[in-house]
Amino acid sequence: xxxxxxxxxxxxxxxxxxxxxxxxxxxxxFSERAKLVAADGExxxxxxxxxxxxLKGRLFLLPxxxxxxxxxxxxxxxxxxxxxxxxxxxxxSHVFYVTTDQKWKEAKQELSGALFFLPSVPFEHMDESxxxxxxxxxxxxxxxxFISWWM
Amino acid sequence: MSENxxxxxxxxxLNYTLTGVGGFMAAGILMPMVRFALDPILKEEAGTExxxxxxxxxxxxxxxxxxxxxxxxxxxYESEEPKSAWVYKDEKxxxxxxxxxxxxxxxxxxWNGDKSHPNQFFCPCHFGRYTKDGTNVPGTPPPxxxxxxxxxxxxGKLYLGKAKPRGxx
Numbered sequence: 001x002x003x004x005x006x007x008x009x010x011x012x013x014x015x016x017x018x019x020x021x022x023x024x025x026x027x028x029x030f031s032e033r034a035k036l037v038a039a040d041g042e043x044x045x046x047x048x049x050x051x052x053x054x055l056k057g058r059l060f061l062l063p064x065x066x067x068x069x070x071x072x073x074x075x076x077x078x079x080x081x082x083x084x085x086x087x088x089x090x091x092x093s094h095v096f097y098v099t100t101d102q103k104w105k106e107a108k109q110e111l112s113g114a115l116f117f118l119p120s121v122p123f124e125h126m127d128e129s130x131x132x133x134x135x136x137x138x139x140x141x142x143x144x145x146f147i148s149w150w151m
Numbered sequence: 152m153s154e155n156x157x158x159x160x161x162x163x164x165l166n167y168t169l170t171g172v173g174g175f176m177a178a179g180i181l182m183p184m185v186r187f188a189l190d191p192i193l194k195e196e197a198g199t200e201x202x203x204x205x206x207x208x209x210x211x212x213x214x215x216x217x218x219x220x221x222x223x224x225x226x227x228y229e230s231e232e233p234k235s236a237w238v239y240k241d242e243k244x245x246x247x248x249x250x251x252x253x254x255x256x257x258x259x260x261x262w263n264g265d266k267s268h269p270n271q272f273f274c275p276c277h278f279g280r281y282t283k284d285g286t287n288v289p290g291t292p293p294p295x296x297x298x299x300x301x302x303x304x305x306x307g308k309l310y311l312g313k314a315k316p317r318g319x320x
Binding site: 010017053056058150 | 256
């Protein structure tokens, strides 16, 4: 499910079945790394969208949790935990974070949701079929990680 | 006066020319507008086209997953939507193409996805199950059998069309 009128409508009807919120953690920057960070973000959107398509009956893909790279980790963690508390109060028993930003690794213990990493892939000069293959691989990897978390 | 019968006066000439040219100009402006307005009605309904998906000789009695893309038209906006199908041949050799979309809440089902219930389609979201022919297993969440794709075979290739609820396809 996505954050659209149609899906929210469905969510309200089928609330008891939708127990998982997926929150992509999307960094922003306008420094010289902007291009790389944007590429990772794009890759993550591709994958989370594909996962949403396959598991839309149980998970709610939320708009990304965005933060500037210059923000301190502690501030990010605090804000993210606030979001997570809000989601859990709304009835989401699982909250999954998906990110390519390695800095979250340091805070893994302090987070109240489950953290899933995606590798950052230099997509820019890759040819289309190879790109598709990578997206496909990473999608099924993450998909299986989600499913085994549920089991 | 008799000359006027055969010759066109300056006034008449200008009138004719202006009407003619004006008419063409008006038509030039109106035609595309009318065409645009009628366009969605004239076009065939989106999704009626059959898409080649697999070679018939590759099909087995075990369901296999085939991915394909369908052109979707939303008024003027055209995009490609990825779709999949579980295809196999039953005992009579007839082709069955099932849509992987769970009838419960729309997740994607897998063949043999659950080790404790082999030879069934399994939905990982709420553990819904379907037998090989797509019938929902009672006691699991799905309320209806999996949709079936309309299909045709041409030159050894399998073409799939729309997925329809069972009984219609």
